[in-house]
Amino acid sequence: MCLILFYRSHSLTQALAANWDNQGPDSVLEYRGYFATIAQIPQKEPALFPKYWLFIIWDTWDILVAMIKQLDELYRIDNYNDTFALGHYARVMDALDRRSGHMVAFKVMRPEHLSADGDVRWEYRAFANEASLLMKLADSPHVVDLLDCGFVSSPAEHPDDGEIVSFQHDVMGFGTAIEEYAAQGWRPFLSLQNLPRTRNLLYLMKPNHPGVRWRLPSEEGIALALQFANILRLAHQNQVVYLDHKLEHVYWDGTHLQIIDFNSSRQLNPAENGHEFQFSLDVHNLCVGILYPIFTGLSPQKAALRPQPGRLSDVEERYKNITQLDFGVEPTLSEGIKELLQAGAAMQLANVDEFIEGLRVAGAALGWDFPNHYTSPASRDARTQMRAGVTRLRNGQDSLREARDLFREAAIQEGITPELEHELRRLVKSVNEMLTHRVIP
Numbered sequence: 001m002c003l004i005l006f007y008r009s010h011s012l013t014q015a016l017a018a019n020w021d022n023q024g025p026d027s028v029l030e031y032r033g034y035f036a037t038i039a040q041i042p043q044k045e046p047a048l049f050p051k052y053w054l055f056i057i058w059d060t061w062d063i064l065v066a067m068i069k070q071l072d073e074l075y076r077i078d079n080y081n082d083t084f085a086l087g088h089y090a091r092v093m094d095a096l097d098r099r100s101g102h103m104v105a106f107k108v109m110r111p112e113h114l115s116a117d118g119d120v121r122w123e124y125r126a127f128a129n130e131a132s133l134l135m136k137l138a139d140s141p142h143v144v145d146l147l148d149c150g151f152v153s154s155p156a157e158h159p160d161d162g163e164i165v166s167f168q169h170d171v172m173g174f175g176t177a178i179e180e181y182a183a184q185g186w187r188p189f190l191s192l193q194n195l196p197r198t199r200n201l202l203y204l205m206k207p208n209h210p211g212v213r214w215r216l217p218s219e220e221g222i223a224l225a226l227q228f229a230n231i232l233r234l235a236h237q238n239q240v241v242y243l244d245h246k247l248e249h250v251y252w253d254g255t256h257l258q259i260i261d262f263n264s265s266r267q268l269n270p271a272e273n274g275h276e277f278q279f280s281l282d283v284h285n286l287c288v289g290i291l292y293p294i295f296t297g298l299s300p301q302k303a304a305l306r307p308q309p310g311r312l313s314d315v316e317e318r319y320k321n322i323t324q325l326d327f328g329v330e331p332t333l334s335e336g337i338k339e340l341l342q343a344g345a346a347m348q349l350a351n352v353d354e355f356i357e358g359l360r361v362a363g364a365a366l367g368w369d370f371p372n373h374y375t376s377p378a379s380r381d382a383r384t385q386m387r388a389g390v391t392r393l394r395n396g397q398d399s400l401r402e403a404r405d406l407f408r409e410a411a412i413q414e415g416i417t418p419e420l421e422h423e424l425r426r427l428v429k430s431v432n433e434m435l436t437h438r439v440i441p
């Protein structure tokens with residue numbers, strides 16, 4: 001059996017050929033920007049091959065042809081789906097993954113982060129950082145699934161032609177290839193499980209009228225906080241801090257939490273100590289950046305909710321000086337929740353476990369059952385009934401939205417009478433007014 005070794009640099013491939021190929025360095029072949037050479041597999045010590053060489057044991061050329069494809073062979077790129085909360089690093093589009101037949105979210109680096117001098121900026125490297133962290137945390141059901149990663153040749157903000165190279169789950173290979181593809185002006189992309197925007201908490205909670213504000217029921221808020229704490233616990237065990245807590249990164253359907261965007265998250269060096277501050281900061285950012293808004297409907301800067309800037313420096317600065325939370329707008333919010341969030345804001349919670357302990361105290365006072373925290377049987381029963389009510393409220397609001405959409409679509413049908421159109425528009429307006437005063441975001 002022989003081995004095809006291939007790389008994107010001619011000189012490196014030549015050097016490799018000189019080392020391993022019986023035929024000498026002249027046997028380097030080129031295919032669509034790739035250089036390859038054929039060598040006999042060494043009988044002993046195959047591990048001598050340095051890891052950063054991409055080598056595949058094969059006996060044909062076909063693997064090279066498989067590596068680079070036309071973008072359109074792998075993905076049909078549809079519309080932008082990020083317009084309500086633009087990211088700093090990327091544009092994100094709905095896309096059809098032709099290999100799986102599923103719709104995905106195609107996150108591609110903004111063209112403005114390419115540099116003319118071939119310098120690889122942080123924004124470029126952030127994609128490898130994100131891919132690697134997503135794989136590391138892939139066991140969590142609350143972290144968006146990474147489906148593919150790679151590079152596209154198109155310089156367009158919305159790429160729909162040109163070439164693509166796909167590394168699938170090989171995030172190491174993806175990270176290693178960054179310099180080469182950056183030098184050629186290709187841009188990194190990630191393909192992610194597509195999450196419906198109707199579950200995005202910024203999309204749901206951003207008011208559309210002045211003075212309007214929604215908050216999650218405490219029951220749901222506590223469930224969300226517990227699931228978020230589970231993500232942070234897994235992350236911190238892996239020496240990863242999330243840092244970029246904001247509503248546009250959170251998807252919630254009433255029972256299940258999923259989060260996106262690990263671009264600004266950080267892998268701490270496991271060999272070093274002294275990460276306690278970072279872990280406590282992650283809990284602070286959760287309390288300030290996510291939980292305060294979901295329980296009050298306000299941003300922690302006490303303004304109406306709106307998208308937050310997302311450069312690396314913004315992430316570091318965003319909640320830095322917020323150590324005091326004002327619950328004046330929500331006087332009925334339970335003391336346990338207020339105390340917990342305030343302790344997080346004041347950096348008094350040293351780690352996720354302390355946060356979870358405080359959450360249990362707050363939950364027990366609202367009828368939740370936790371080990372070592374008493375809740376009365378009557379409160380437990382009342383909570384069961386409240387949950388049933390909240391489910392019905394969600395179903396009711398879904399039905400209202402469906403009804404509104406039916407009226408709205410009917411109102412724009414060609415050829416209907418003006419009377420019918422007026423009536424349909426009146427109904428749309430009335431339902432919208434009801435939805436403005438909805439109970440759950």
Ligand SMILES: Nc1ncnc2c1ncn2[C@@H]1O[C@H](COP(=O)(O)OP(=O)(O)O)[C@@H](O)[C@H]1O
Nearest residue numbers: 082085087088089090092105192194195261263
């Ligand atoms: N997996 C996804 N499913 C659906 N929409 C997504 C997904 N990932 C990102 N988006 C949309 O794109 C926006 C920007 O994505 P994000 O990952 O935050 O990019 P950036 O790293 O540039 O901040 C999000 O606010 C969201 O609207």
Ligand SMILES: [Mg+2]
Nearest residue numbers: 087088261310
């Ligand atoms: Mg983002």
